[in-house]
Amino acid sequence: MILSILAMAFREIRRHKMRSALTTLGIVIGVGSVVALVTVGEASSAKVRADMAAMGNNLLQVFPGSARRGPVRTLARPFQEEDALAIRREVGSLALVAPLATHSGVAVAGNSNHFTNVWGTTEDYVEARGFRIGRGRVFRDSEQGVAVCVLGNTVRDKLFGDRDPIGESVRIGSLSCQVIGTLQAKGANAWGSDQDDFILMPLRTVQRRLKGSRDVNSILVSVSRESAIPRVKSQIESLMRERRKIRPGQEADFFVHDMKEVAEAMQEVTGTMTALLGTIAAVSLLVGGIGIMNIMLVSVTERTREIGIRMAIGATAGEVLLQFLMEAVVLSLLGGLGGVLFGLAASLGMSAALGLPPVFVPWIIGVAFVFAAAVGVFFGFFPARKAAMLHPIEALRHE
Amino acid sequence: MTPLISLRKVCRVYGAGETAVWALRDVDLEIDEGDFVAIMGPSGSGKSTCMNILGCLDTPTSGTYRFRGIDVGSLDRTQRALLRRHAIGFVFQGFQLLGRTTALENVELPLIYQRVPKRERRRRAMEMLDAVGLAGREHHTPAELSGGQQQRVAIARALVTRPSLLLADEPTGNLDSARKFEILDLLLRMNRERGVTVVMVTHEPEMGEQAARRIVFRDGRVESDERLRPLEARTA
Numbered sequence: 001m002i003l004s005i006l007a008m009a010f011r012e013i014r015r016h017k018m019r020s021a022l023t024t025l026g027i028v029i030g031v032g033s034v035v036a037l038v039t040v041g042e043a044s045s046a047k048v049r050a051d052m053a054a055m056g057n058n059l060l061q062v063f064p065g066s067a068r069r070g071p072v073r074t075l076a077r078p079f080q081e082e083d084a085l086a087i088r089r090e091v092g093s094l095a096l097v098a099p100l101a102t103h104s105g106v107a108v109a110g111n112s113n114h115f116t117n118v119w120g121t122t123e124d125y126v127e128a129r130g131f132r133i134g135r136g137r138v139f140r141d142s143e144q145g146v147a148v149c150v151l152g153n154t155v156r157d158k159l160f161g162d163r164d165p166i167g168e169s170v171r172i173g174s175l176s177c178q179v180i181g182t183l184q185a186k187g188a189n190a191w192g193s194d195q196d197d198f199i200l201m202p203l204r205t206v207q208r209r210l211k212g213s214r215d216v217n218s219i220l221v222s223v224s225r226e227s228a229i230p231r232v233k234s235q236i237e238s239l240m241r242e243r244r245k246i247r248p249g250q251e252a253d254f255f256v257h258d259m260k261e262v263a264e265a266m267q268e269v270t271g272t273m274t275a276l277l278g279t280i281a282a283v284s285l286l287v288g289g290i291g292i293m294n295i296m297l298v299s300v301t302e303r304t305r306e307i308g309i310r311m312a313i314g315a316t317a318g319e320v321l322l323q324f325l326m327e328a329v330v331l332s333l334l335g336g337l338g339g340v341l342f343g344l345a346a347s348l349g350m351s352a353a354l355g356l357p358p359v360f361v362p363w364i365i366g367v368a369f370v371f372a373a374a375v376g377v378f379f380g381f382f383p384a385r386k387a388a389m390l391h392p393i394e395a396l397r398h399e
Numbered sequence: 400m401t402p403l404i405s406l407r408k409v410c411r412v413y414g415a416g417e418t419a420v421w422a423l424r425d426v427d428l429e430i431d432e433g434d435f436v437a438i439m440g441p442s443g444s445g446k447s448t449c450m451n452i453l454g455c456l457d458t459p460t461s462g463t464y465r466f467r468g469i470d471v472g473s474l475d476r477t478q479r480a481l482l483r484r485h486a487i488g489f490v491f492q493g494f495q496l497l498g499r500t501t502a503l504e505n506v507e508l509p510l511i512y513q514r515v516p517k518r519e520r521r522r523r524a525m526e527m528l529d530a531v532g533l534a535g536r537e538h539h540t541p542a543e544l545s546g547g548q549q550q551r552v553a554i555a556r557a558l559v560t561r562p563s564l565l566l567a568d569e570p571t572g573n574l575d576s577a578r579k580f581e582i583l584d585l586l587l588r589m590n591r592e593r594g595v596t597v598v599m600v601t602h603e604p605e606m607g608e609q610a611a612r613r614i615v616f617r618d619g620r621v622e623s624d625e626r627l628r629p630l631e632a633r634t635a
């Protein structure tokens with residue numbers, strides 16, 4: 001019986017191809033946006049997660065903040081290498097600590113030049129950030145002060161192209177240094193900035209020969225366990241307050257940045273966007289549902305005589321209700337099918353445009369069909385009930 | 400033996416108050432299994448109203464209608480639908496076939512509601528179309544059939560479920576006279592061969608002549624009720 005009713009529903013829909021197609025458009029768009037939304041949302045958070053993993057493990061970064069001098073705020077004084085050593089000495093649960101002295105300038109090799117960042121640090125930096133060595137090696141602690149450098153992939157590409165840079169020399173300002181290694185590429189991060197555009201040098205080399213100061217601009221800390229991050233963070237904060245002689249209650253002139261918080265903030269932005277677009281999807285589904293209700297009401301009126309005939313030959317009110325409800329559900333499920341296809345295509349396009357990896361979320365297909373069916377049942381019920389309530393004789397007399 | 404149909408003091412009033420129309424007034428009527436009844440009478444005398452009540456499409460305002468001893472007034476909508484489905488076949492003046500649907504599918508329709516399996520359904524519908532002389536026209540839609548052929552499809556649809564009662568409200572109303580007698584012969588044959596009780600409304604005296612019993616309505620009452628031919632006791 002159900003099968004026969006289903007067959008009737010398909011037949012009726014086939015009879016009005018154009019009308020059915022237009023009616024389901026709202027559902028197609030609604031379901032399509034839900035599918036695209038979830039898929040693209042999933043792709044972008046996968047990307048953020050991957051970026052976070054690529055950025056390094058459980059990273060904290062200590063930056064100087066701003067200091068108040070009367071009415072003006074200026075950048076607070078930088079750190080010293082001793083601060084990094086103190087952190088390593090006094091805070092537990094640490095994997096790696098790398099001080100960072102930053103400088104920027106034009107790097108020249110042969111006829112090529114490229115404006116980039118120079119990061120003076122220790123070999124721990126490479127591991128903390130999770131960079132992999134491409135060729136050669138990273139400088140050792142014993143090489144602090146020596147003019148050697150390791151190239152990020154972008155710099156290597158810009159200065160040397162396909163040539164092997166190991167043993168070549170790169171000049172930055174008046175400093176000429178020898179390339180001893182290169183790093184593998186990480187690509188762009190979630191913000192779209194190039195993570196491979198830098199040159200690494202030993203900390204002292206940058207301090208003495210490029211900057212001419214003993215300043216450390218930030219300190220990168222890798223925590224051994226994720227669960228230890230909050231404790232480590234507060235320990236570093238109190239240690240640095242002590243070292244920088246900040247009185248209790250006074251505002252700190254530095255801050256400890258948790259990379260995970262950045263990731264979470266990013267997720268939150270994605271979440272807000274998802275909620276917003278989700279509302280649009282819900283509205284389309286609502287409009288689509290009303291469209292179905294409307295067309296079903298038209299259909300019930302048009303087919304009043306048919307309903308009378310069916311009742312006269314023995315269809316119960318329940319069977320008439322089921323028939324029209326089924327038609328609405330089939331219609332919205334067809335819309336759901338179109339929506340799934342449209343949504344998957346749209347999310348592929350959007351992912352490609354946003355530079356996200358293609359992601360397939362299987363459960364969304366199920367959810368899409370459940371949504372579509374629910375819309376069909378909800379908005380199909382009223383017209384179907386109207387059909388079922390008809391009086392057989394009056395229905396037969398219609399028109 | 401309980402009669403197939405029994406009406407007791409049946410009234411049917413349309414509307415209420417000043418504008419109330421008494422379509423049927425205190426109709427008492429009994430029809431036995433296997434009879435062939437012609438219902439006649441002037442326009443507006445309540446023939447169709449009576450047929451609708453007999454067909455369980457409508458219920459009396461007062462009085463009782465018993466079908467095989469069952470008080471139809473005590474049944475709910477669904478039970479009445481089931482009674483129509485299993486025991487009653489209806490043929491209307493305007494054919495009332497589903498448009499854009501083949502003759503075969505029209506005849507199969509009641510069997511769908513009886514949940515007859517597809518193969519069996521097809522076989523019985525074909526057989527019935529053959530019995531009404533429409534073999535070879537199974538796949539024509541009503542628009543592709545003549546009036547007489549459409550009415551034969553309607554008769555096939557009404558009889559395919561093997562009902563005990565066939566109700567025909569002016570089945571020949573808009574057919575030319577040759578077609579009229581074809582349809583009448585078909586109904587007589589079904590009554591004779593299959594033992595279906597037939598109640599047929601007609602305006603034409605020459606058609607009424609052919610029935611076994613003739614009932615004339617006037618102003619919602621039974622004016623006359625005469626037996627033209629004896630009702631043969633049927634042996635099952």
Ligand SMILES: Nc1ncnc2c1ncn2[C@@H]1O[C@H](COP(=O)(O)OP(=O)(O)OP(=O)(O)O)[C@@H](O)[C@H]1O
Nearest residue numbers: 413414420421422441442443444445446447448449
């Ligand atoms: N749905 C209705 N609402 C109001 N009055 C009705 C309705 N149906 C029938 N009537 C009235 O009831 C009376 C009997 O109608 P009915 O259709 O039974 O007559 P009939 O004998 O079949 O006539 P005809 O030969 O013209 O078909 C008529 O006066 C008609 O106007």
Ligand SMILES: [Mg+2]
Nearest residue numbers: 446447448568
């Ligand atoms: Mg009539």
